Amino acid sequence: MTRFLTFNKRFFLLTILLFTVEVLIALFVHDALIRPYVGDILVVMLLYCFARTFLNTPVLPTALCVLFFSFLIEGLQYIKIVNILGLQHSTLAATVIGTSFAWMDIWCYIIGVGLILLFEKRFLIRKLS
Numbered sequence: 001m002t003r004f005l006t007f008n009k010r011f012f013l014l015t016i017l018l019f020t021v022e023v024l025i026a027l028f029v030h031d032a033l034i035r036p037y038v039g040d041i042l043v044v045m046l047l048y049c050f051a052r053t054f055l056n057t058p059v060l061p062t063a064l065c066v067l068f069f070s071f072l073i074e075g076l077q078y079i080k081i082v083n084i085l086g087l088q089h090s091t092l093a094a095t096v097i098g099t100s101f102a103w104m105d106i107w108c109y110i111i112g113v114g115l116i117l118l119f120e121k122r123f124l125i126r127k128l129s
Contacts, residue, residue, distance in 0.1 A: 011052040018046040040108035044070050048116050059120045063113045070109040077101045
């Protein structure tokens with residue numbers, strides 16, 4: 001019987017790598033493509049890898065949970081949750097939660113989860129071969 005809670009070193013390393021890339025993008029990239037779009041694609045991949053670091057769960061349900069969580073955060077941005085919570089002067093809250101809703105972000109999250117599913121399928125096929 002497999003355990004639900006685990007520690008997966010491969011996903012941990014991917015989490016660290018993706019987090020580092022996200023921080024570098026946030027600090028040094030101020031363009032109209034990588035920061036707004038690639039960053040959003042990578043953030044769902046980061047969340048997925050973080051979840052899989054500690055949870056031994058199937059690929060699809062985990063990816064869908066990450067996608068729905070991302071949609072939830074985007075919805076909270078729509079209602080201006082940072083302002084509602086009185087955190088509008090907190091750079092950390094504004095960065096982590098976000099402050100503006102965008103339909104394109106939703107598409108980026110979907111693309112990110114699609115890439116996760118492609119990578120996982122490719123990896124699983126190689127692993128089983």
